[in-house]
Amino acid sequence: MDFDKLEEHWENVHSKKKENEVSWYQILPHKSIEIIKSLNLNLDSNIIDIGAGESRLVDNLLNMGFKNIDVLDISKSAIDKAKKRLGHKSSRVNWIVCDVNHFVPTKKYDLWHDRAAFHFLKQLDQINNYISLTSHSISENGNMILATFSSDGPQKCSGLEVVRYSKDSIKNEFEEHFKLINHQISNHTTPFNTNQEFIFASFVKK
Numbered sequence: 001m002d003f004d005k006l007e008e009h010w011e012n013v014h015s016k017k018k019e020n021e022v023s024w025y026q027i028l029p030h031k032s033i034e035i036i037k038s039l040n041l042n043l044d045s046n047i048i049d050i051g052a053g054e055s056r057l058v059d060n061l062l063n064m065g066f067k068n069i070d071v072l073d074i075s076k077s078a079i080d081k082a083k084k085r086l087g088h089k090s091s092r093v094n095w096i097v098c099d100v101n102h103f104v105p106t107k108k109y110d111l112w113h114d115r116a117a118f119h120f121l122k123q124l125d126q127i128n129n130y131i132s133l134t135s136h137s138i139s140e141n142g143n144m145i146l147a148t149f150s151s152d153g154p155q156k157c158s159g160l161e162v163v164r165y166s167k168d169s170i171k172n173e174f175e176e177h178f179k180l181i182n183h184q185i186s187n188h189t190t191p192f193n194t195n196q197e198f199i200f201a202s203f204v205k206k
């Protein structure tokens with residue numbers, strides 16, 4: 001899908017649907033929070049949530065006391081809705097409306113989080129670009145949490161085909177620059193009461 005179509009798809013989703021009318025909705029992104037807490041990060045750490053959409057992870061990161069949070073999404077509507085939800089607290093976040101395929105970071109991140117965005121990258125050049133992007137923009141010993149549909153997860157998300165990953169396939173993709181330190185299978189119950197199997201892979205930058 002080319003950029004205009006991709007942007008249009010996600011603008012449509014976020015402008016037409018309520019937060020809890022999309023399959024990936026979580027009132028509390030518990031698995032992400034559990035993993036982030038286990039990392040014992042400094043509160044000054046540079047954090048980015050890639051393809052964050054309207055995720056409440058940012059609310060939780062602010063409540064945990066993190067001070068340097070970037071939130072990136074291709075959809076301006078998603079970012080606007082997240083900002084609105086946070087009210088005055090939104091000024092404490094750096095909001096980025098951008099396609100991750102064209103993202104040029106201006107800093108190094110200590111934590112890179114991506115739940116259900118990377119798995120939309122299907123073309124080899126996009127996947128390679130994402131690997132190169134993470135390898136250049138995550139600090140040495142920095143952490144990366146990637147959550148994708150697992151090998152037993154759905155083949156589509158938001159009507160778009162995804163790449164499903166196993167422990168080995170996600171490890172192999174990133175192993176030149178990252179060490180896989182943990183992986184967990186996590187079942188997500190959608191607002192429509194169906195199950196989606198995710199894999200949460202935690203990496204450290206070599």
Ligand SMILES: C[S@@+](CC[C@H](N)C(=O)[O-])C[C@H]1O[C@@H](n2cnc3c(N)ncnc32)[C@H](O)[C@@H]1O
Pocket residue numbers: 010024025026050051052053054055056072073074075078098099100101114115116117120157158
């Ligand atoms: C399945 S949703 C997941 C949202 C959020 N991470 C969560 O866990 O609730 C995928 C999100 O990625 C965004 N997205 C999809 N492709 C993207 C791209 N190429 N660049 C940036 N964001 C993208 C969409 O707008 C959407 O908000």
